[in-house]
Amino acid sequence: MDGTMPRFDINEIDAAFIADPYPTLARLRRESPVHQNADGSVFLTRFADVQKVYQSRDMLSDKTEEFGRKFGECPLRTHHTTSLVFNDPPKHTVVRKLLAGAFTPRKLAEFEPLIDRIVDRLLDRVDEMGRFDMIDDFAKVLPTEIISFMLGVPEEIRPQLRSYSLAILGALDPVVPQDRLDAGNRAVTEFSEVLDDLITHRRANPDGAAEGEVLEALIFGEADGTRLTQEELIQNCIFLLNAGHETTTSLVGNAVGTLLDNPGEHRRLIADPGLITTAVEEFLRVESPLQIGNRRAGDDIELEDRVLPKGTYIHTSIAAANRDPAQFADPDRVDLGRRPNRQIAFITGIHVCLGATLARIEGRIAIGKLVERFPELAPDGTAQRLPLARFRGFTRLPVRVR
Numbered sequence: 301m302d303g304t305m306p307r308f309d310i311n312e313i314d315a316a317f318i319a320d321p322y323p324t325l326a327r328l329r330r331e332s333p334v335h336q337n338a339d340g341s342v343f344l345t346r347f348a349d350v351q352k353v354y355q356s357r358d359m360l361s362d363k364t365e366e367f368g369r370k371f372g373e374c375p376l377r378t379h380h381t382t383s384l385v386f387n388d389p390p391k392h393t394v395v396r397k398l399l400a401g402a403f404t405p406r407k408l409a410e411f412e413p414l415i416d417r418i419v420d421r422l423l424d425r426v427d428e429m430g431r432f433d434m435i436d437d438f439a440k441v442l443p444t445e446i447i448s449f450m451l452g453v454p455e456e457i458r459p460q461l462r463s464y465s466l467a468i469l470g471a472l473d474p475v476v477p478q479d480r481l482d483a484g485n486r487a488v489t490e491f492s493e494v495l496d497d498l499i500t501h502r503r504a505n506p507d508g509a510a511e512g513e514v515l516e517a518l519i520f521g522e523a524d525g526t527r528l529t530q531e532e533l534i535q536n537c538i539f540l541l542n543a544g545h546e547t548t549t550s551l552v553g554n555a556v557g558t559l560l561d562n563p564g565e566h567r568r569l570i571a572d573p574g575l576i577t578t579a580v581e582e583f584l585r586v587e588s589p590l591q592i593g594n595r596r597a598g599d600d601i602e603l604e605d606r607v608l609p610k611g612t613y614i615h616t617s618i619a620a621a622n623r624d625p626a627q628f629a630d631p632d633r634v635d636l637g638r639r640p641n642r643q644i645a646f647i648t649g650i651h652v653c654l655g656a657t658l659a660r661i662e663g664r665i666a667i668g669k670l671v672e673r674f675p676e677l678a679p680d681g682t683a684q685r686l687p688l689a690r691f692r693g694f695t696r697l698p699v700r701v702r
């Protein structure tokens with residue numbers, strides 16, 4: 301330690317940080333675990349602090365004020381302030397109860413055969429191709445199909461979903477250029493129109509749903525005597541579609557990236573396919589798809605040797621927490637059999653990811669089958685990362701299977 305504070309500001313991150321954030325995060329965790337940014341917000345990197353924030357009922361998710369300032373009056377603001385992830389109780393509780401009905405373990409178990417079939421079909425296709433892009437041709441297809449199926453999104457619209465979702469989620473990065481804001485607003489507007497039609501159609505034809513579709517349950521479901529309004533339905537369905545495929549695409553893409561960078565662990569998984577369950581937890585830990593969260597302190601909170609006053613804006617580095625040596629032995633080493641592994645890629649507390657079980661099932665089947673079927677899987681060109689700080693994944697990951 302050289303006695304100075306590490307130079308870091310969440311609002312001034314650069315391409316080098318996005319390429320490899322972990323050395324910077326390790327230094328912050330050691331030297332400045334409650335790091336102050338120029339705008340008065342703090343950036344947390346220790347597991348215990350991040351977990352404390354997520355578990356406290358006083359830490360708030362509502363972003364009406366911040367998003368008002370950041371976006372002004374526009375579709376992006378309407379979307380992000382209406383989706384449950386940016387609401388607090390009691391509103392959050394009601395919407396969460398309504399959505400949770402679609403994600404019970406029993407409902408999800410029904411999807412396993414469908415997931416198996418989709419993955420087999422995709423693997424047949426890439427087998428014929430021989431050389432392909434892991435993201436476009438494999439990783440993004442399964443989660444997009446599953447969540448689209450659950451919400452009754454017709455096939456012709458599905459190919460557009462990833463660009464919508466990247467445009468909408470990309471606007472959540474700490475610094476957003478105007479052209480990205482414009483793209484985000486266009487995406488919300490177009491996506492809302494599509495969902496408005498879908499919901500209106502399903503409302504008029506409740507019996508027309510395919511088995512397994514959950515849209516109808518969201519339209520007609522009641523929690524605490526309340527139903528979702530059309531606007532709440534549209535924005536929460538957009539959120540579900542985005543949350544349901546973007547991060548899971550990254551789980552699969554990041555897992556492949558991690559295996560290709562760690563040939564010893566790759567061979568270990570080929571030799572012992574039973575490791576896939578702990579392997580998925582390790583992929584989530586070392587390359588968390590959602591790297592940074594945030595909360596507003598609704599009350600004073602004590603972290604390390606400081607009391608952060610009510611009102612402080614807190615950034616939580618999930619990526620840094622998941623590599624904290626106080627929680628994980630030899631944290632930068634990839635160990636596909638790691639136990640225990642209490643990684644928090646899905647966070648903890650009342651906003652814990654509603655799709656965690658689904659994502660784990662999709663990850664287990666997609667990565668497990670891919671590794672088993674193509675033991676020769678190898679890189680085949682230059683990979684490209686998402687140019688975002690909050691979401692970690694690839695836009696391109698060329699590979700060959702023989």
Ligand code: HEM
Binds near residue numbers: 384540593594645652
């Ligand atoms: C590997 C894949 C995934 C990761 C890493 C992930 C991560 C997360 C995280 C960190 C949060 C908490 C955000 C916050 O409160 O700050 C969250 C919330 C959420 N996720 Fe996921 N997610 C994944 C997949 C999914 C899937 C497949 C779905 C649905 C189909 C989903 C639906 C949701 C919902 C609805 C919330 C909001 C919960 C609430 O606010 O109560 N996620 N996710």
